[in-house]
Amino acid sequence: MATLRCELRLGGYNCPAFPGADRDGRSDPCPCQRALLSINGVSVSVNKHCTGTRRLRTAVGVMLALLPGLALSQGVIFDDELNLRRGVTEISQSVYDLHMLILWVCVVIGVVVFGAMFWSIIHHRKSAGYKAAHFHENTKLESAWTVVPTIILIAMAFPATTELVKMYDTGGEDMVVEVRGYQWKWQYKYLDESRNNTFSFFSNLTTSMDERHNRVAKGEHYLLEVDEPLRIPVNKKVRFLITSEDTIHAWWVPDFGIKRDAVPGMVNDLWTVVPEPGVYRGQCTELCGKDHGFMPVVVEVLSQEDFDSWYADRLVAEKERKELESMVFTHEQLMTQGEVVYTKFCASCHQANGQGVPPVFPSLAGSSVATGARDDHIRLISNGVTGTAMQAFGGQLSKAELAAVVHFERHSWGNNAGDLTQPVDVANATAAN
Numbered sequence: 001m002a003t004l005r006c007e008l009r010l011g012g013y014n015c016p017a018f019p020g021a022d023r024d025g026r027s028d029p030c031p032c033q034r035a036l037l038s039i040n041g042v043s044v045s046v047n048k049h050c051t052g053t054r055r056l057r058t059a060v061g062v063m064l065a066l067l068p069g070l071a072l073s074q075g076v077i078f079d080d081e082l083n084l085r086r087g088v089t090e091i092s093q094s095v096y097d098l099h100m101l102i103l104w105v106c107v108v109i110g111v112v113v114f115g116a117m118f119w120s121i122i123h124h125r126k127s128a129g130y131k132a133a134h135f136h137e138n139t140k141l142e143s144a145w146t147v148v149p150t151i152i153l154i155a156m157a158f159p160a161t162t163e164l165v166k167m168y169d170t171g172g173e174d175m176v177v178e179v180r181g182y183q184w185k186w187q188y189k190y191l192d193e194s195r196n197n198t199f200s201f202f203s204n205l206t207t208s209m210d211e212r213h214n215r216v217a218k219g220e221h222y223l224l225e226v227d228e229p230l231r232i233p234v235n236k237k238v239r240f241l242i243t244s245e246d247t248i249h250a251w252w253v254p255d256f257g258i259k260r261d262a263v264p265g266m267v268n269d270l271w272t273v274v275p276e277p278g279v280y281r282g283q284c285t286e287l288c289g290k291d292h293g294f295m296p297v298v299v300e301v302l303s304q305e306d307f308d309s310w311y312a313d314r315l316v317a318e319k320e321r322k323e324l325e326s327m328v329f330t331h332e333q334l335m336t337q338g339e340v341v342y343t344k345f346c347a348s349c350h351q352a353n354g355q356g357v358p359p360v361f362p363s364l365a366g367s368s369v370a371t372g373a374r375d376d377h378i379r380l381i382s383n384g385v386t387g388t389a390m391q392a393f394g395g396q397l398s399k400a401e402l403a404a405v406v407h408f409e410r411h412s413w414g415n416n417a418g419d420l421t422q423p424v425d426v427a428n429a430t431a432a433n
């Protein structure tokens with residue numbers, strides 16, 4: 001990928017006519033100046049030998065006029081960094097082609113319109129003795145400039161609409177995944193034939209705070225890496241049902257050419273067929289809200305065999321997870337599991353040491369909730385605190401995970417409630433409300 005390094009420097013130089021003069025041209029007597037334009041290391045310079053300001057100015061003008069040509073010749077305009085990306089799917093590639101087609105139509109219109117305009121301005125200028133023509137209410141001309149653009153617009157609407165229709169044709173899918181936006185992460189649910197959830201998981205950003213605050217160098221996939229990516233099989237039509245739990249989010253994978261808003265209470269759909277295995281990265285592209293930039297989308301496209309074996313493993317894990325809900329754990333088991341859940345879901349606000357960031361995120365060490373009545377504690381975590389960043393975790397964590405994290409909070413950082421919280425306690429406490 002070519003980047004354009006361009007530099008224009010105006011300044012003094014060591015003039016042979018005044019050998020002793022200051023190099024920056026600041027001190028008298030040398031008023032010599034030099035203009036230096038360099039593009040990707042290729043430079044042109046013009047010196048003004050104490051006279052000829054006009055020549056210097058003209059030279060700078062000419063150099064600046066050359067700039068777009070030089071930039072083009074470096075292949076910058078058509079470089080991936082500035083243009084849309086081609087992507088890997090049929091849709092993304094036809095979107096790219098459509099974009100190029102429309103771009104060239106616009107370029108041609110621009111050249112014709114501005115060409116005619118500048119030509120008229122220069123050739124028919126007042127100083128050359130021209131008088132303005134008066135042809136108001138010229139029906140032919142006015143019809144022409146209404147009809148011609150209309151025809152062009154309709155001609156462009158045809159390929160664009162065809163593409164849109166293709167993009168919205170979500171039928172005939174091989175599998176369905178529900179994509180659900182949360183503040184600030186994505187949840188993926190694999191649905192069976194009757195649209196029931198077979199298993200689901202959250203995909204959390206893994207870029208460290210140190211990287212975000214420039215305390216260490218930024219990694220290759222800065223803000224585009226997650227703990228568990230969405231996995232789909234290659235060459236299969238996957239339909240996505242997109243929705244949100246809290247605010248509006250937007251799910252976007254540029255290489256697939258797909259993006260859709262995730263709106264609470266609504267289900268939008270989207271599809272893709274990815275022809276090449278690989279890891280593809282995208283982002284939440286919603287604007288309003290503080291952390292949409294911290295909930296990337298990572299999709300790993302696997303061969304059918306790899307996908308099938310991963311899916312089978314996941315189903316087994318899900319079965320085991322369900323079994324946990326009726327089990328009884330020891331203090332040690334709850335603490336170990338609780339720490340895992342706490343680190344993943346809670347530490348970003350309440351901090352690993354439980355001290356929080358008061359007054360925004362309360363400390364849990366010595367908190368009246370974390371050391372008070374257990375069922376109230378369970379309900380607070382399950383239902384969240386409306387209107388604050390403390391979300392309802394009841395829908396995000398299993399009863400076993402909730403039990404473990406509650407127990408962990410009640411016995412960490414100096415808290416010592418001395419009780420045990422089992423999955424069945426979570427079921428009882430949350431059933432009551």
Ligand code: HEC
Nearest residue numbers: 345346349360361362367368369381385388389390393405
């Ligand atoms: C996005 C930030 C955020 C995350 C993540 C978060 N919390 Fe909170 N939490 C808060 C805020 C803010 C409050 C204060 C709510 C209020 O104003 O009452 C709070 C309050 C609490 C309280 C009550 C503390 C007290 O003394 O009032 C507990 C207990 C708690 N959170 C536990 C958890 C657990 C367990 C998790 C993980 C499963 C978690 N929190 C994840 C932001 C967060």
Ligand SMILES: [Cu+2]
Nearest residue numbers: 249284286292
């Ligand atoms: Cu978002």
